[in-house]
Amino acid sequence: MELAIIAHDGKKAEMVNFLMQNIDKLKNNNVHIIATGTTGSFVEKAGLQVSKMLSGPRGGDAQIASRIAEGKTNMVFFFRDPLDKHPHEPDINMLLRLCDVWNVPLATNPATASLLIDHLK
């Protein structure tokens, strides 16, 4: 299954910690991780394999949104920073909207991501 991970700057450390805490579940379920560029680099440095898209503000959110529309991405963890502004807000909204259009599970914080990942077994 393909999992897309995206984290705004204030949430990148939280994303890395979350993935490391759940590394066994990710491996046991053959989860292929894709990520926006900078989030992907952080996760790679922590030792996980990830396919990197462009950086979010340069189109990475839009690339992942496109994979959601094409039925390639099965689950999304998007740790948003609600206390920061983002120049690519339209791309972010598009991604969130397409998760709902295509009924793709979406977690916007670690508490929800935990519930989703536990569902994988």
Ligand SMILES: O=C(CO)COP(=O)(O)O
């Ligand atoms: O901006 C982002 C999501 O909207 C994240 O992009 P980066 O992972 O490239 O920082």
